[in-house]
Amino acid sequence: MKMTTFAALLAATTGLAAPAVAQDLHFPMLNYRTGPFAPGGIPFADGYQDYLTLINQRDGGIGGLPIRMSECETAYNTERGVECYESIRGDNPLILQPLSTGITYQLIPRVTADGVPLHTMGYGRTSAMEGETFPWVFNYPANYWDGASVAINYLLSQNGDSLDGKKIVLLYHNSAYGREPIPTLESLAASNGFELVLIPVDSPGQEQSSQWLQIRRERPDYVIMWGWGVMNAVAIQEAANIRFPMDHFIGIWWSGSENDVVPVGAGADGYTALTFHGVGRDYPLYDDIQTYVVDRGMAAGNGDQIGSAVYSRGLYAAMLAVEAARTAQELAGHAQINAAEMRAGMEALSITEERLAELGLPNFSAPFDVNCQNHGGGGAAMMQQWDADTQTWSLITDWIQSDRTLIGELATADAAAYATENNITPGCL
Amino acid sequence: MLYREAGDFKTSYASDNQTFPIRFDRYAYWVVMAVAFLVLPMVMNDYWANSIVVPFMIYVIAALGLNILIGYTGLLSLGTAAFMAVGAYATFKLTTAFPAMPIYLVFLLSGLVTSAVGVLFGLPSLKIKGFYLAVATLAAQFFLIWLFTRYGWFFNYSSTGQISMPERSMFGVTITGATASSTAVYFTCLIFTVAMAWLARNLTRGQMGRTWMAIRDMDIAAEIIGVNPLIAKLSSFAVSSFFVGVAGALMFGVYLGAVEAGEAFGINKSFLVLFMVIIGGLGSILGSFLGAAFLVVLPVLLKILLVDNLGWPADLARHLEIMIIGALIIVVLIAEPHGMAALWRTIKDKLRLWPFPH
Structure with missing residues (x-):
């Protein structure tokens, strides 16, 4: 529509939104550190942010490009979640993880229309594991x-x-x-x-x-x-x-x-x-978190959640996102990937025991592969x-x-109903 | 200076009774209309349209509806969010049952369905009033939400109990669904807001509005001079619920796209709309706009200021936002207990006399 060109003009003149193409990878964080669900939201947000900080500090980012994090507070409220999505969608987001099934349902049609990958790890719409109907939504490793x-x-x-x-x-x-x-x-x-x-x-x-x-x-x-x-x-x-x-x-x-x-x-x-992942701090990765994140005073939040169960899950979510970005960079052949290339990377993601050991998380997760038909991983817990x-x-x-x-039978039936309701022709992108 | 009335003569009954008796207000009204219809869609970006202006207009419609009930008729209601849910679920049921029905008609019919439900829950108002009526409408809040989460028919037996808006278009323009452009969404909300505000203004200054206000000021006296309390109270519930139902339909249809009764239309939302009406000003159309702007737009603007411009942590900004809004509510209510509309009225009266106050 005309509005987008005017908006772009406005943004260009005022410099408020949509910064120019920057050499970084944007990982937005839809967190909730306030409200009645903050006890679950805080450790997840800390784990997610600490892992991304670790990658920036230890490796200088992914493929040489630093990760840019932005934070938006949803308070586990769907209206705020939508507001957050609207505020970041013009800013080249690579992957969204809202940690809320309600917000996920709001975002599924929006990310499909806008082309932004959505990863709902262990939550969200279960039938999104049917990758042909939900090409932009992933819920590996388990739902x-x-x-x-x-x-x-x-x-x-x-x-x-x-x-x-x-x-x-x-x-x-x-x-x-x-x-x-x-x-x-x-x-x-x-x-x-x-x-x-x-x-x-x-x-x-x-x-x-x-x-x-x-x-x-x-x-x-x-x-x-x-x-x-x-x-x-x-x-x-x-x-x-x-x-x-x-x-x-x-x-x-x-x-x-x-x-x-x-x-x-x-x-x-x-x-x-x-x-669906290991517990406790007995993984070599936690030494790196201590050295590169905590000791440098860069730990997210109060830094008191490290090693807790939901912190580990946030860490795991960030790890899968970084691995998908790495895969995407290999597939695309260049480091500055966009959302569509990121999606291809998520679809080609393969987590093996060797890779987990390299990352300092041996046996932390069950090995799994993602492909176009199956966006749901292995399903073990x-x-x-x-x-x-x-x-x-x-x-x-x-x-x-x-x-x-x-x-699979239940998900196929549910996804087929969704496809009919929304006039989607299932197929690989 | 601004409000110079010299030379602005009223020579007919119609011009004496017009909505904006002061010339400056009339001009201001047309300027606002021109800006809303012609200028804003050109300069606004998607973020402003989708996450600030559209929710603002939807809440304006809801606040107008509640204002008719509380501000004009004096009947306290805590069931606003449930009536919005009725509008949303009526839209969902109607549009999935009759996909060919024009979507604007669906929104209006959803308002009428809500109207009927509102009359049903308004029946106790004939016997009870004040806080007791508030408790009766509170029952509507809990009963309706329970109904919508309990019975599969309302959400077409989807496994999660969520309802999702399918894509609908009118005259070849997509209005609902994720692919709808922000321009289409903006104009849909704008048309409904303007039409509803016009309707509210003209209803409240006509015969119907006068019977409502008579009931509000003293129901026994009103009955003695010939106002039928049955018709006055139930028509107030019907009209109010119609507005609230359309607001719920728009909130589900064009703004959120997917809702779940308990989460989107909980008791908190009833209180939010109630606060809009109280802070904006009871019995004032302008008050509904001001109240909605205060409680919907201000938090987002604060967030943009604190997080995006000053770079503060999002959670700290959120806590500050709660404190700032809370403090502002207290300040506004101390400065002007009758709401922001009354504050504006005082300012306007002073402006009309300025610069010669005596």
Whole structure:
């Protein structure tokens, strides 16, 4: 439209927006360090920023080009998220990671129209793993339906491969995020013969006594939780109050941070949660973070989150973004990549055990490959358990593979419905 | 000087009763219109259009609607966001059921659907008033949001309970969806805002508005002089909900594109619109504009100033923003308890006399 040329003129004369083509790689950060979900947003933002700072400080950027970070505060609010997106989309963003399923749903049509890659690691729209329908959206290495399937596979292994006649409660945040695993769990309940009871908790979830009264009445064998923010700690506290066996209480990876269990004290001992990456600080990379980031006084935030579960996840998200940018530079043959080249890099991303070891994160993640058809990675996850005495998470299983045949069927159906609704012809770009 | 009234004679009943009796205001009105329709779309960039001006205009429509109910009829409502949700979900259901229906018609019909729902929840106002009515409308807030998240029919059984706006166009121009240009979105909101403000102004100074104000000032006296409280109160709820419903439809259709009832239309949004009306000025059309500008545009401008121009950390700026807006609300309400519109009225009265105040 005409407006863009005028806008460009305006920007050129005032110098307010859209700086001239600079020799750097723009990694915008849609963070939330304020609001009721800040306990989850802060460690993720710190981890993401610290890794990018490390790459700038230690390696001088990616392929010789420094990473330029910009921060926008969303407060986990969709309207603010949209405002943030509008403010950065003219500034050559290479990859967006909003850390909010609600904002992800707002952004999917926008990034598809504007051509900006969106990486929703372990959250967002699950059927976006169908790369032919969602060419600009990625959710590797694992998604919510993988999480649901891994949790059930873990319970199967605990119960001699049968959940027949068991009763499982899904306690979920009553939002797009919390409702995401329901179709998968319903389908798994039908095939494995367990009874699924759905109990929603309205956001933000500070008040859950009626839900836990219902859980006491239902007497479930297991409770699976899809919570975020303050809801997690409240649920674990309520579970401890009614003496629900903690090892029968399983949280998704967003319900497995230190902030969720520490306030409950000894009562949280034995609580289990999923994770799709390693825990703790025993990785060589953390030495580099200490040397190049913390010791130079460049740590993000207060610098008190380093090594926590969600910090590691932010670090992992940044690592995958940097690896994708590296792949994109190799494919494009030049360092100054644009968003379309970045997308090609994400689609060609391959994380191997050797590469993880080189990066100083041996066995931190399960190896996976991304391709045009599959934007969802491998879908494996591990179980971590909280030890209240030592205040640490420890991994209690090896990688558990999700049921990708079932998830693939569900995702294909959902993506096909989306494609019909929005007149999309699926295909590789 | 500016407001010189000498020589501006009113020679007919119509000119005596016009919306802008002062010549300078009349000119200012046409200048604003010309700027909004001709100049702004040329000079504004996408960021300003999509994240400042469009939400501002949508909130203006919502504030106008609530102002009719609270400011003109004196009925307190805390269910504004739920009525916006009704507008949004009506748009979604109508446009997915009848894809060929012109999208502007969909927005208007969504307003009418909201109107009907508003009348239904306005029925208790015949028996109760004041804080008790506020609690009754609070029930609407919780009940409607619960309904929209509980029953799959409202969101076409999508697995996440989100509703997403499909792409719709009129006269070959894409109005909704991600590919809609910011010009199309801007003009859609502008046309609705101007039309709605015109409608609100003319309703409130006509017979209907006078019956509302009679009810507001003293309902028993109004009844004695022949105002039917049933019709006055329910028509106020109907008109107010129509405005709020159109605002919700636009918010979902052209601004956000995807919403979830609990997140986008929670109780916080009801309070936000209520504060706009109170800070802007109860019973004032201009007040709705000022209140919306204060609570929607000012935070974004503060963010641009603190983060983009001064380079402060985003979270610090966000905390400061909450404090600054909070302090400004207190300052405005102490300086002028009747809202910013009353402040402007005082300034205008002084300007009309200036430079000879005696």
